[in-house]
Amino acid sequence: xxxxxxxxxxxxxxxxxxxxxxxxxxxxxxxxxxxxxxxxxxxxxxxxxxxxxxxxxxxxxxxxx
Numbered sequence: 001x002x003x004x005x006x007x008x009x010x011x012x013x014x015x016x017x018x019x020x021x022x023x024x025x026x027x028x029x030x031x032x033x034x035x036x037x038x039x040x041x042x043x044x045x046x047x048x049x050x051x052x053x054x055x056x057x058x059x060x061x062x063x064x065x
Contacts, residue, residue: 028061041065 022044028034030041039045043063051057 022062025060025062027064030063030065035063039063 022042025044028045030039034047035045041063045061045063047059047061049057049059
């Protein structure tokens, strides 16, 4: 997986009660080799990377076509 150390999970829920909307999330293309085979456009993936300043860095991405 390129620069991603681990891909933890697909789809934490982002609904009308969330602070951030799905459309505001950074995007990742479906054909990115770091994504698991079961990721579909519209899914939100949680990405955890190693970090020098913190133990780990967590980010979320919206899967697009």
